[in-house]
Amino acid sequence: MTTKLELDTALGQLSGWTAAEDGKHAICKTYKFEDFATAFGFMSAIATQAEKADHHPEWFNVYNKVEVTLTTHDAGGVTEKDISLAQKMDALSAKLG
Numbered sequence: 001m002t003t004k005l006e007l008d009t010a011l012g013q014l015s016g017w018t019a020a021e022d023g024k025h026a027i028c029k030t031y032k033f034e035d036f037a038t039a040f041g042f043m044s045a046i047a048t049q050a051e052k053a054d055h056h057p058e059w060f061n062v063y064n065k066v067e068v069t070l071t072t073h074d075a076g077g078v079t080e081k082d083i084s085l086a087q088k089m090d091a092l093s094a095k096l097g
Helices: 004-012 036-053 080-096
Strands: 027-032 058-062 065-070
Touching (some): 004 027, 027 080, 036 065, 065 080
Antiparallel strands (some): 058 065
16 A cells, blocks of 8 residues: 555655545546547547556547546555556646647
8 A cells, every 4th residue: 555655755756636525545547638639539548558567557638638547456555557658648638738
């Protein structure tokens, strides 16, 4: 299970991510894109990377928004896998504008 210090350390390495509000040991972020096609393209590209890493996000998409929650269920909280996937998401999001 992730401690508060570990969660704070993880969040310190990321921009715009927050701790889950519902008591989960997870990090969350909402991405907003120009349109649905861009949001869906983002999800498709990340899905490929997530599959390779065998680490899958919890996410929800409505039109141009993608809400993401990351946690490592096996570890009971946030791990380096979550930080790495979050960084990949941020990098792709920046490229997509």
